[in-house]
Amino acid sequence: LTPLTEYTDRIIVRLKDEPASSKRQAMSQSKAQSLSAKAGAHLLPVRAAGEQTQIVRLTHPMPLADVQKITEKLQQDPTVLYAEPDRRKHAQATPTDPRYAQQWYLFESMGGINAPSAWDITTGSSSIVVAVIDTGVIRTNPDLQSRLLQGYDFIGSDNDLTRSDGDSGTLFATANDGNGRDNDPSDPGNWIAVGEAGVSPFEDCTQPEDSSWHGTHVTGILGAAANNGFGIAGIDWNARILPIRALGKCGGYTSDIMDAARWAAGITVPGVPNNPTPAHVINLSLGGSGSCSAFEQGTINQILSTTNVRAIVTSAGNGGGSASNKSPGNCANVINVGATDRDGNLPAYSNRGLAVAISAPGGNDNTSSFNGSGIISTSNCGETSPILSAAACSNAGDQLATGSPYIAFFFVGTSAATPQVSGAVSLMLAVNPTLSASDIYFILRGAARAFPGGSNCSPSLCGAGILDVSAAVREAARRQGGINAPTSDGDGGGGGGGGCVTGGGVADISLPLLALGALLGRRRRGKRA
Numbered sequence: 137l138t139p140l141t142e143y144t145d146r147i148i149v150r151l152k153d154e155p156a157s158s159k160r161q162a163m164s165q166s167k168a169q170s171l172s173a174k175a176g177a178h179l180l181p182v183r184a185a186g187e188q189t190q191i192v193r194l195t196h197p198m199p200l201a202d203v204q205k206i207t208e209k210l211q212q213d214p215t216v217l218y219a220e221p222d223r224r225k226h227a228q229a230t231p232t233d234p235r236y237a238q239q240w241y242l243f244e245s246m247g248g249i250n251a252p253s254a255w256d257i258t259t260g261s262s263s264i265v266v267a268v269i270d271t272g273v274i275r276t277n278p279d280l281q282s283r284l285l286q287g288y289d290f291i292g293s294d295n296d297l298t299r300s301d302g303d304s305g306t307l308f309a310t311a312n313d314g315n316g317r318d319n320d321p322s323d324p325g326n327w328i329a330v331g332e333a334g335v336s337p338f339e340d341c342t343q344p345e346d347s348s349w350h351g352t353h354v355t356g357i358l359g360a361a362a363n364n365g366f367g368i369a370g371i372d373w374n375a376r377i378l379p380i381r382a383l384g385k386c387g388g389y390t391s392d393i394m395d396a397a398r399w400a401a402g403i404t405v406p407g408v409p410n411n412p413t414p415a416h417v418i419n420l421s422l423g424g425s426g427s428c429s430a431f432e433q434g435t436i437n438q439i440l441s442t443t444n445v446r447a448i449v450t451s452a453g454n455g456g457g458s459a460s461n462k463s464p465g466n467c468a469n470v471i472n473v474g475a476t477d478r479d480g481n482l483p484a485y486s487n488r489g490l491a492v493a494i495s496a497p498g499g500n501d502n503t504s505s506f507n508g509s510g511i512i513s514t515s516n517c518g519e520t521s522p523i524l525s526a527a528a529c530s531n532a533g534d535q536l537a538t539g540s541p542y543i544a545f546f547f548v549g550t551s552a553a554t555p556q557v558s559g560a561v562s563l564m565l566a567v568n569p570t571l572s573a574s575d576i577y578f579i580l581r582g583a584a585r586a587f588p589g590g591s592n593c594s595p596s597l598c599g600a601g602i603l604d605v606s607a608a609v610r611e612a613a614r615r616q617g618g619i620n621a622p623t624s625d626g627d628g629g630g631g632g633g634g635g636c637v638t639g640g641g642v643a644d645i646s647l648p649l650l651a652l653g654a655l656l657g658r659r660r661r662g663k664r665a
Contacts, residue, residue, distance in 0.1 A: 146222035253606035260374035270351030272323035356514030371559025499548030510546030
């Protein structure tokens with residue numbers, strides 16, 4: 137990894153005029169002495185380096201910023217065309233995971249987020265905790281199991297709902313695990329059977345659908361283990377992940393989700409043991425229709441007033457309409473994430489507008505391109521309950537490793553874009569744990585890449601630009617005083633956009649926002665988006 141403070145002991149000097157006989161020889165001692173006097177530092181000749189160019193060295197390595205000051209003095213010499221530090225380069229921290237080549241969203245110059253350059257600075261810190269509030273997680277997945285904290289399940293009973301058969305017994309249809317709130321956030325599956333579609337308590341889910349393994353997919357994008365010879369690489373390789381289950385069959389209640397968020401922040405929730413590992417970042421790849429309610433906004437404000445949470449990252453939604461109509465992404469003080477496709481365009485599914493703070497890759501619209509241009513991440517081959525035996529999987533071609541039931545899904549949606557921003561925030565906190573929520577918001581937006589030429593995105597539709605993880609991490613480290621680097625490695629920030637909207641109204645049901653899913657080589661029933 138590139139050290140946070142770069143050093144060099146060499147300078148490249150391009151001279152305006154040089155005798156032909158000297159072009160293959162090191163700079164003369166007299167010339168070196170003359171330049172030393174101008175630079176205010178002792179320069180020693182090393183060798184010639186091509187036409188009119190010389191390499192000189194200092195007596196000892198110095199921080200890059202100090203060497204830069206020396207080169208600025210050298211450039212005041214009338215015989216010097218330019219001078220620059222001879223910077224060290226380092227092998228980029230490219231992971232060896234077998235499916236990394238399919239993770240275009242991490243590294244492609246057009247639509248990617250510039251993650252490899254960020255990994256040259258940091259791959260994360262185990263002192264940072266990221267909470268994923270979602271459908272739960274399959275804890276045994278080899279790409280996730282070493283990263284997971286205990287977590288909690290916040291889905292209770294459905295006894296307050298009216299059952300079509302009049303049964304007054306305890307009902308855990310939404311939870312689908314036979315019990316209420318407990319310390320097991322494992323995902324039992326959220327499938328909707330033919331006989332359940334449109335029937336209480338699933339009135340909002342009118343079509344049968346397979347289990348999505350949504351929380352497992354989101355968690356993999358954020359933090360799948362890297363260089364373990366299995367599956368994919370997450371954005372943060374070291375942060376601890378706090379899995380919290382608040383979405384079950386046909387989604388989950390706002391009250392459960394907000395309880396989960398407060399618990400993640402270390403705030404006491406009645407009837408639930410306190411969280412021993414409060415989160416620094418909360419990922420909410422979910423949403424529901426309506427304005428930001430007073431309850432949601434109050435909870436968000438309470439969470440951000442703690443000393444723990446520095447960012448609440450939300451999905452803008454997949455309806456292709458205004459992001460101001462989806463909560464909690466339209467609440468104030470969150471980082472609301474829209475989606476772009478592989479070419480940096482605004483896909484038809486992504487919500488848009490001034491409530492979007494920043495965009496990140498969510499994949500292409502066309503279902504035929506999911507396998508090449510969707511967002512690949514961890515999942516499971518079970519259509520209903522999770523399958524833990526490879527022998528029971530019918531889609532062996534999608535297995536992440538031989539003899540494994542853990543497969544690679546390609547999804548598209550703002551849910552897949554959101555954990556990329558959460559991962560970027562956790563890397564920023566790894567190099568600068570003093571960042572405030574406001575610091576993080578403005579660094580992310582200021583470091584964002586401008587939308588590529590020809591893109592139909594603009595700041596008024598897609599936020600400040602496309603997430604640039606490297607530029608954001610470098611700026612976070614620069615503010616800590618730990619790195620000498622520009623604020624952006626790439627095309628520069630996009631500028632403009634952003635903003636959040638608050639308002640009344642209550643969104644009772646919140647659903648995962650992965651717009652569409654396609655399992656390699658396998659058809660699935662319709663999925664609730």
